[in-house]
Amino acid sequence: MAHRRLAEPTPCNRVQAPRPVSIKDVARKANVSHSTVSRALQNNPLIPRETAEKIRLIAGELGYRASAVARGLATSKTRTVGLVVTTIADPFVAGVVGGIEDAANANGYSVVLANSHADPEREMMVVRSFAERRVDGVIVTASRVGALYVPMLSRMRVPIVLVNNQHPGEFTHSVMIANLEASFQATDHLIHLGHRRIAYLGDRHGHQSDTERFGGYRQALDQADIPFLPELVVHGDGTPEGGIQAMGRLLALADPPTAVFCYNDMTALGALRRIRVSGLRVPDDISLVGFDDLYIAQYTDPPLTTVRQPKREMGRLAMEVLLRLLQGSQSERTIRVPGELVGRESAAAPKERQPCNY
Amino acid sequence: MAHRRLAEPTPCNRVQAPRPVSIKDVARKANVSHSTVSRALQNNPLIPRETAEKIRLIAGELGYRASAVARGLATSKTRTVGLVVTTIADPFVAGVVGGIEDAANANGYSVVLANSHADPEREMMVVRSFAERRVDGVIVTASRVGALYVPMLSRMRVPIVLVNNQHPGEFTHSVMIANLEASFQATDHLIHLGHRRIAYLGDRHGHQSDTERFGGYRQALDQADIPFLPELVVHGDGTPEGGIQAMGRLLALADPPTAVFCYNDMTALGALRRIRVSGLRVPDDISLVGFDDLYIAQYTDPPLTTVRQPKREMGRLAMEVLLRLLQGSQSERTIRVPGELVGRESAAAPKERQPCNY
DNA sequence: GAAAACCCTGCACACGTGTGCATTGGAGGA
DNA sequence: TCCTCCAATGCACACGTGTGCAGGGTTTTC
Numbered sequence: 001m002a003h004r005r006l007a008e009p010t011p012c013n014r015v016q017a018p019r020p021v022s023i024k025d026v027a028r029k030a031n032v033s034h035s036t037v038s039r040a041l042q043n044n045p046l047i048p049r050e051t052a053e054k055i056r057l058i059a060g061e062l063g064y065r066a067s068a069v070a071r072g073l074a075t076s077k078t079r080t081v082g083l084v085v086t087t088i089a090d091p092f093v094a095g096v097v098g099g100i101e102d103a104a105n106a107n108g109y110s111v112v113l114a115n116s117h118a119d120p121e122r123e124m125m126v127v128r129s130f131a132e133r134r135v136d137g138v139i140v141t142a143s144r145v146g147a148l149y150v151p152m153l154s155r156m157r158v159p160i161v162l163v164n165n166q167h168p169g170e171f172t173h174s175v176m177i178a179n180l181e182a183s184f185q186a187t188d189h190l191i192h193l194g195h196r197r198i199a200y201l202g203d204r205h206g207h208q209s210d211t212e213r214f215g216g217y218r219q220a221l222d223q224a225d226i227p228f229l230p231e232l233v234v235h236g237d238g239t240p241e242g243g244i245q246a247m248g249r250l251l252a253l254a255d256p257p258t259a260v261f262c263y264n265d266m267t268a269l270g271a272l273r274r275i276r277v278s279g280l281r282v283p284d285d286i287s288l289v290g291f292d293d294l295y296i297a298q299y300t301d302p303p304l305t306t307v308r309q310p311k312r313e314m315g316r317l318a319m320e321v322l323l324r325l326l327q328g329s330q331s332e333r334t335i336r337v338p339g340e341l342v343g344r345e346s347a348a349a350p351k352e353r354q355p356c357n358y
Numbered sequence: 359m360a361h362r363r364l365a366e367p368t369p370c371n372r373v374q375a376p377r378p379v380s381i382k383d384v385a386r387k388a389n390v391s392h393s394t395v396s397r398a399l400q401n402n403p404l405i406p407r408e409t410a411e412k413i414r415l416i417a418g419e420l421g422y423r424a425s426a427v428a429r430g431l432a433t434s435k436t437r438t439v440g441l442v443v444t445t446i447a448d449p450f451v452a453g454v455v456g457g458i459e460d461a462a463n464a465n466g467y468s469v470v471l472a473n474s475h476a477d478p479e480r481e482m483m484v485v486r487s488f489a490e491r492r493v494d495g496v497i498v499t500a501s502r503v504g505a506l507y508v509p510m511l512s513r514m515r516v517p518i519v520l521v522n523n524q525h526p527g528e529f530t531h532s533v534m535i536a537n538l539e540a541s542f543q544a545t546d547h548l549i550h551l552g553h554r555r556i557a558y559l560g561d562r563h564g565h566q567s568d569t570e571r572f573g574g575y576r577q578a579l580d581q582a583d584i585p586f587l588p589e590l591v592v593h594g595d596g597t598p599e600g601g602i603q604a605m606g607r608l609l610a611l612a613d614p615p616t617a618v619f620c621y622n623d624m625t626a627l628g629a630l631r632r633i634r635v636s637g638l639r640v641p642d643d644i645s646l647v648g649f650d651d652l653y654i655a656q657y658t659d660p661p662l663t664t665v666r667q668p669k670r671e672m673g674r675l676a677m678e679v680l681l682r683l684l685q686g687s688q689s690e691r692t693i694r695v696p697g698e699l700v701g702r703e704s705a706a707a708p709k710e711r712q713p714c715n716y
Numbered sequence: 717g718a719a720a721a722c723c724c725t726g727c728a729c730a731c732g733t734g735t736g737c738a739t740t741g742g743a744g745g746a
Numbered sequence: 747t748c749c750t751c752c753a754a755t756g757c758a759c760a761c762g763t764g765t766g767c768a769g770g771g772t773t774t775t776c
């Protein structure tokens with residue numbers, strides 16, 4: 001590497017990739033020092049417009065692209081954010097990431113993506129990698145945020161924004177859906193339709209969000225003076241498969257619920273299937289409400305009534321909070337965005353249950 | 359920035375983030391030069407094991423993390439790959455990206471993500487950004503690969519791997535699904551079930567993959583001596599909405615098809631809905647076959663018969679091709695991975711159509 | 717007309733790491 | 747004892763960009 005220049009005059013060794021054009025190449029061609037070029041390209045007012053124009057022109061001709069690497073070294077700002085997700089294959093996560101990415105690019109930041117797969121070892125690797133890359137900030141979109149995870153990130157002394165999670169700490173901020181209010185709304189919707197035996201199909205891994213959504217469910221019951229029945233609460237794992245299992249348990253009850261509020265759409269998908277398999281119909285026999293409003297929710301049969309999380313928007317917001325922090329400004333510790341109940345066809349008024357009614 | 363060190367003795371200005379520990383800090387503490395530390399951490403055989411151990415220990419104590427930025431500048435290798443996708447919200451794309459990410463991380467590479475939204479202007483920005491970041495290579499997972507897009511990327515003189523696309527060029531390689539064989543298989547499956555009026559519901563934006571899938575469809579018809587009927591070919595746009603529209607056109611025919619082979623699962627989802635809305639049933643009245651095997655394909659009603667694309671695997675492969683190229687080895691220009699027909703419940707033998715048959 | 721003020725420009729160093737080459741110190745052989 | 751050789755280490759420069767400060771030239775001012 002060192003002394004490479006010595007071999008450079010008349011470089012016939014075009015075999016390897018040629019060194020990209022640097023600020024010095026531009027400087028040479030413009031008959032100025034590299035400092036002047038640097039300043040000209042930054043629109044530094046020290047450089048008269050005319051000179052700057054000329055330099056920019058030459059830079060353009062040469063196809064000059066400033067090295068973000070060198071700039072990062074000089075300024076110790078990489079204009080890069082690390083983005084940890086459990087898995088990008090999760091459609092909720094993908095939606096959020098889309099929003100983050102857009103906001104980042106719009107502000108000249110690049111996004112380094114890393115999947116943790118909720119695996120502590122991978123999480124360690126990710127943190128290490130982000131530390132080495134000297135990312136300016138970190139956004140975490142993960143259902144599970146390991147106990148030792150955020151502290152490790154904090155050691156990087158870099159701002160962190162969590163999406164749909166909270167973790168008290170000096171460097172952490174968060175953007176969350178208003179779980180309690182949204183699930184209150186969803187449950188209340190079922191109550192207004194006339195349901196009284198309403199189940200909650202939760203997520204045993206959902207931690208905080210599961211707790212909060214369950215809380216909204218209970219509040220709605222309480223407010224309507226509907227007694228809370230523990231047997232109507234079951235738990236899946238956030239996947240359709242978990243929904244199938246849990247729904248099976250509800251159907252096995254002597255007196256099954258007439259409506260089910262699900263932790264998320266994936267779970268609802270499984271519940272829907274399980275109900276179908278048992279020969280019952282949605283919403284005729286059982287009403288179903290999901291959470292997330294994934295893209296597919298409008299294409300299930302029947303289309304799923306659910307709570308919309310503005311995923312893209314939440315991603316954008318998270319990035320904007322981070323940008324504010326990077327810029328040195330303050331920002332709210334926690335931003336709560338409201339969910340929106342999207343009424344489709346999977347929830348309707350209950351039919352009378354007694355089979356010998358006619 | 360310059361001369362900052364002058365102010366450093368007894369740095370009481372802990373207000374700003376402290377400079378992370380560098381190789382020199384380790385060197386000082388170990389009473390060696392920074393060169394020795396550098397070599398020790400690289401397991402350079404010049405350094406005796408004992409010394410290396412000691413240095414590694416000290417580095418650990420200090421929480422030293424080598425700066426990938428500085429290393430990138432020195433070696434002109436960033437161990438970073440740029441990843442362009444139309445949108446990460448597309449579940450097919452997300453699956454591929456997952457595989458890429460895993461393979462990248464397993465080999466010490468980081469992934470910089472960029473959404474192009476199939477927008478030429480965004481594509482320009484992405485290329486510019488990748489060029490400035492000095493990524494070592496690029497992977498493109500986009501249904502549409504703009505005409506001027508790959509040439510622009512090529513100017514970076516960096517290896518490029520395309521997923522499900524091809525673009526002849528000095529720097530491009532690709533990983534593709536064997537469209538023709540797979541769609542032959544899918545169509546043939548319908549034929550073997552007894553169908554003769556089989557429609558193809560394509561994607562007018564799918565370019566190469568649409569052409570190839572259509573090709574497999576035609577070959578299967580030809581081989582079975584089923585005449586090709588142009589009116590049984592309609593086009594959506596790869597989305598459920600497009601599927602709904604196109605399926606509507608098929609249903610409006612005097613003699614609608616008994617089976618439909620769809621360009622992808624999203625399209626099939628729309629077709630399924632359209633069929634349902636018109637009061638017909640799948641597969642009793644119309645059989646449906648998709649392409650992709652998205653996660654949701656197993657949870658539609660009925661579960662969708664489709665062609666599985668090993669998305670994760672394809673991502674992994676693309677990254678491995680790229681790694682090989684980065685390492686200076688050769689690699690096949692085009693890798694074709696086979697699709698796999700996944701038989702579920704949306705395709706079955708046709709019922710007799712004549713209503714006065716009994 | 718000379719001094720002062722101002723506008724540009726370049727020098728030189730910094731950022732953190734890698735590496736070719738020189739140097740040092742010690743061991744081994746004659 | 748001296749020379750040779752090798753192992754271990756350090757010096758110095760490179761990578762590309764940013765920036766404080768000094769210096770040179772021109773204009774302004776008295």
